[in-house]
Amino acid sequence: MAATRMMSIIGRKNAGKTTLLVALAAELVRRKFRVMTIKHGTHPVALTRRYLEGAEIVLVEGFKGAPLPKIEVYRLAAGPEPLFDPAVHDPGDWVAMVTDNSKYHADFPVFRFSDTAWLVTIANLAWDRAKILPP
Numbered sequence: 001m002a003a004t005r006m007m008s009i010i011g012r013k014n015a016g017k018t019t020l021l022v023a024l025a026a027e028l029v030r031r032k033f034r035v036m037t038i039k040h041g042t043h044p045v046a047l048t049r050r051y052l053e054g055a056e057i058v059l060v061e062g063f064k065g066a067p068l069p070k071i072e073v074y075r076l077a078a079g080p081e082p083l084f085d086p087a088v089h090d091p092g093d094w095v096a097m098v099t100d101n102s103k104y105h106a107d108f109p110v111f112r113f114s115d116t117a118w119l120v121t122i123a124n125l126a127w128d129r130a131k132i133l134p135p
Helices: 017-030 044-051 118-129
Strands: 005-011 035-039 057-061 070-074 094-099 110-112
Touching: 005 017, 005 118, 017 035, 017 057, 017 070, 017 118, 057 118, 070 118, 094 118, 110 118
Parallel strands: 005 057, 005 070, 035 057, 070 094, 094 110
Antiparallel strands: none
16 A cells, blocks of 8 residues: 655635645546545544545645644735744745735745646645655
């Protein structure tokens, strides 16, 4: 059995986490990957091992404190600043950010909702940078 990969989709309330998770899952399924999702909770790795055996990639919504690679959804309407704080967080833990803030820049890929083909690029990044769980 192939290893399972995990990626966390994070953001403030009403930023669009679920919308991004659904779109990303659909894009990965279109590529013939077996995708599973978990929404919130406290133990994503334990849940994955117990219920999602056979998934090639698991997308989790939330779990911002978990040691998982993160894609953040940041909308100005949801809060003035993203969750990512360069004084606190390692930019290497963030795979990408999707935002409507045209002025936001970071030390990881930042996509605008208005960009073309951002979902395809994020799907590539999610697959390549997802945490690979040991068997």
